[in-house]
Amino acid sequence: MIRTIVWGENIHEHLNETVGRIYPDGMHTTIAEALRRDEAIAASTATLQEPEHGLPAHRLDETDVLIWWGHRDHGAVSDEVVEQIARRVYEGMGLIVLHSGHFCKPFKRLMGTPCALRWREAGERERIWTVNPGHPIASGIPDNFVLENEEMYGEFFSVPEPLETVFISWFAGGEVFRSGLTWRRGAGNIFYFRPGHETYPTFHDATVQKVIRNAVHWACNPQPAPIQCHEAPNVPVDSAPEPISERGPKLHQAGEAGYR
């Protein structure tokens, strides 16, 4: 079983009547139910309002893939939780960031870039094209599919050049957007997926749900143990893989830790 957490900001569902009607139990619940249609996925949820936003370190340590949707209050996410998420991604936890999550703290932290874009909320038609049909995330997805009402996101999307581009969106209003992008950071697989404005029923769409299930499978890294990627260990001369003798001047004493 792939252990997932669907994290929802869980604000607009309560403040906005339209959102509340489309997602009466919260967007995170709708997404988690969509994941459970795959017997290999165990889906739980967490929200901003819980202690540590429902993401204490011990829970993250037992999570294979974290899915993130946030929009109104990115700033309310604590920096400590962000660092724990980043640590777990380096160790191999997958991260799937949805729609307005492009501006969430964990994504900006891991990308190292502004993650900005242009946008328009006009309920216009979005047509999503598969530009990497052999990628596991595109498995079973048609060459293109339509979301009749979506918010527009347009380029330039200021993220690092991805490992691979999987989807590109066409908008009725004339823009395009790289809608499905992958990166690896440490042992962690990261996928950004564009659709999902809260005033439209996007997460009830069967194709959108299938993309997210595919992404969970792709993002899950079954490596048996966390990799060593945080520390900068000293390798003493007498432990060098090949025998060498120490030469020349030194800055550090034997066994000393490096500067950070």
Place this chain on the structure above:
Amino acid sequence: MIRTIVWGENIHEHLNETVGRIYPDGMHTTIAEALRRDEAIAASTATLQEPEHGLPAHRLDETDVLIWWGHRDHGAVSDEVVEQIARRVYEGMGLIVLHSGHFCKPFKRLMGTPCALRWREAGERERIWTVNPGHPIASGIPDNFVLENEEMYGEFFSVPEPLETVFISWFAGGEVFRSGLTWRRGAGNIFYFRPGHETYPTFHDATVQKVIRNAVHWACNPQPAPIQCHEAPNVPVDSAPEPISERGPKLHQAGEAGYR
């Protein structure tokens, strides 16, 4: 002229007799002099001890390429200056990070990863191989060259997969390291170059100097104006590139800024 700043931490030159003897005017001065041997490069310096570490925003705004060497006191660099550097990189300022700078704040901020590695200070032989001989940074560099005494850095180097790998180091003690790596972040070109431990005369080496000069040319982005990459502008319906009509429910009022 390519306007560069060579930033030096400027500590060990004063604390450690060996370092002070090799770099009596500071490592930053030696590197800047090496850059000035290229008539197309204008090299200035800045150090940790100056106000704003010598990097006020207005100076960064008139800088094409920033070169960074730091080691002992990465934590002393102010977060405000780090954010200004990151902003300028997105806008097109090149960044060249040398040796122990792998752990400096601006590099970790832009990579989004731990940037850790293993190390050994034994004055051992480093042999640097060119694995991308057509890359501009390798122009005029032989297929391999030797630094007789260097600190060892070994993999795993926890950075994002680079755009291109230019150099790989062989160490007498048995390790290897990806010693020349490139990334683009926004409009900014970033190059990490491994050699340069302060107790050895690495920055007096002619080949090392040539690599850094090549990297300055490569990193300089002559784009006439800063790109728009920080903000997420709204595109009103009546400004859409293709005519569309507004449909469906809305979250935002016309002209409202998005959430961050």
Place this chain on the structure above:
Amino acid sequence: MIRTIVWGENIHEHLNETVGRIYPDGMHTTIAEALRRDEAIAASTATLQEPEHGLPAHRLDETDVLIWWGHRDHGAVSDEVVEQIARRVYEGMGLIVLHSGHFCKPFKRLMGTPCALRWREAGERERIWTVNPGHPIASGIPDNFVLENEEMYGEFFSVPEPLETVFISWFAGGEVFRSGLTWRRGAGNIFYFRPGHETYPTFHDATVQKVIRNAVHWACNPQPAPIQCHEAPNVPVDSAPEPISERGPKLHQAGEAGYR
């Protein structure tokens, strides 16, 4: 001066009245004239009908960037010339492939993939978006520009994942296409640029011309000498960079060439 050859198939200009009227001296001539507006570029032309298609090895050896437009008779290009082009690209000659050139022999040879796509000739609107505004090829290009009448090319474009994606096209008929893609092969920079159907005046468009001029500058690799990338030289034991002794059984005799 960057020495360029604009290669034109030079067929439809003579067979099709529309094409002949738009490009009375051939498309290659129009493109070459556009390049000459940049004082740093020296532009010559070559066509399919010339001996060796105007591309004898000695001429390629003195060429920095080759620009290719072909459509009707890709198969007429000789395999010997294709191999000479590939050799020069590995050695550092830039290659810019335009529009229907996606199916030309040199491009398929260098990509190693089918380079297929879907298409429609309906004179529809193409809107080209810059998705990598800091890339040198996008220098001075607006965030998007329109070609009012173009042939549609749609994904999946079966090429290798590029080094960077620079432009993406939006079509009125609903498709998207990765319209500006870069690769490096050996020391050679390769750029594919989508627009340029022969029945429309695309190569008279000022923005299209600027993109091609930018691409010539980007593709030009000023490396002083061809890199060694074709041969697999034996390194005899007594020439090993580090001293070693020969051990164990051998297949090859000393000085023998490897198998190919």
Place this chain on the structure above:
Amino acid sequence: MIRTIVWGENIHEHLNETVGRIYPDGMHTTIAEALRRDEAIAASTATLQEPEHGLPAHRLDETDVLIWWGHRDHGAVSDEVVEQIARRVYEGMGLIVLHSGHFCKPFKRLMGTPCALRWREAGERERIWTVNPGHPIASGIPDNFVLENEEMYGEFFSVPEPLETVFISWFAGGEVFRSGLTWRRGAGNIFYFRPGHETYPTFHDATVQKVIRNAVHWACNPQPAPIQCHEAPNVPVDSAPEPISERGPKLHQAGEAGYR
């Protein structure tokens, strides 16, 4: 079950006494037996001497991953079989190329580059470092491992910049080599793995065997159906995803195939 074929050239096992003693049933048999230790892998073999080299199209159509070892007689592989292999890779068959296979026809065909390197047969020590410990191919592989006697391969290895670099080799004689590299071509995953000179018992090494088993799992693409990547279908105006009207001059008649 992942359906694999281990292809062996099967020449040196019969000509060279040393090779015959290490691999009495052929290298392909040793590798296939190593794969069968994983219950999820079904391993068969094929050799150069069989009709169509044991790789008729119908057999390739039922193969998930092809593993290739060849050295002495690359030229004897028929171009028709090479094209069938390339076709299947685009459609999703994985390809793992071992050691001297760097010069085999299918690999050069798919890379589009010379795939050259430097080499030395001196039985020297090779130390292979994991530089991407989170990659599935590195699962369970230590941070480095040693092959006491191997042929040296040195950079520059003239292949396209990989999707990811997984392993880098250190050689006692002073060279380095990117020993584990990945690419995707169409829907096909390709992995090059360096070790495996026939006069040494490399394919009896447990860690080498584990890397190859990991690579089989990684390379297998469980996409349900071959992707469309060979043809360039016309999309008639009345089948455009969004309604458009035909405009302007045309080159092609309705329903006509494009030029190739």
